[in-house]
Amino acid sequence: MNARSARANYRGRRRRESPRSRYLTILSTALVASAAVALSTAAALPEPHMDDLSMETSSSYDDISTRSGDRASRSDGHGTAGTANQPAPDVWILPLRSYTVTSFFGERWGRLHPGVDLGAAEGTPFTAVAAGRVTLCRWNGGYGNNIMIDHGDGLVTVYGHASKLLCHEGEQVHAGDKLALVGNTGHSFGSHLHFEVRKDGKPVEPLAFMRRHGVDIQHHSEAIYS
Known part of the structure; x- marks a missing residue:
């Protein structure tokens, strides 16, 4: 090869x-x-x-x-x-903007005066001091035209001697909603708003109660008329 x-x-x-x-x-x-x-x-x-x-x-x-x-x-x-759908805030306000405290909570003429009287011109609108449900809105004996509001937890506010009612029973109201006009109806001497606070059905001193809720009814009145 x-x-x-x-x-x-x-x-x-x-x-x-x-x-x-x-x-x-x-x-x-x-x-x-x-x-x-x-x-x-x-x-x-x-x-x-x-x-x-x-x-x-x-x-x-x-x-x-x-x-x-x-x-x-x-x-x-x-x-x-x-x-x-949100719950109303826990706000308390004055029922009137301009007034004079004419009578306080306590004994008067041998009987308990269960609220405070706020003198104002007839026809002046007053409002709910806090949110709640109107449980009474009608004529009620010595209270004249009377409104009661249930705020829950046993608290009720009472408004007496109105000349005209602007709300109705069962209505849900908020602080500042108009309820009625100041008047001189029922057992009353002069135009004024009778304002009460009740706890579990018993009247409590309203000035101290409202102060605890941030509202000074007496001081506000004195500031206006001083």
């Missing part, structure tokens, strides 16, 4: 692949093909929407914080549905 034949025979042996090399080649080809199929499949699928993901996530949690946020957004002035 000459040198040329020997070289040709040698190159032929190098081109023959061993069984192990053939196996690795087939395996590599299969992996590349699988990767290509996976990429093409992923590209064909629609992308997920963030809205759908957020809805799924929120449904697995307690929604108390969400409802609290909704209430806050409704009560910030952008809506009225939330604020309409």
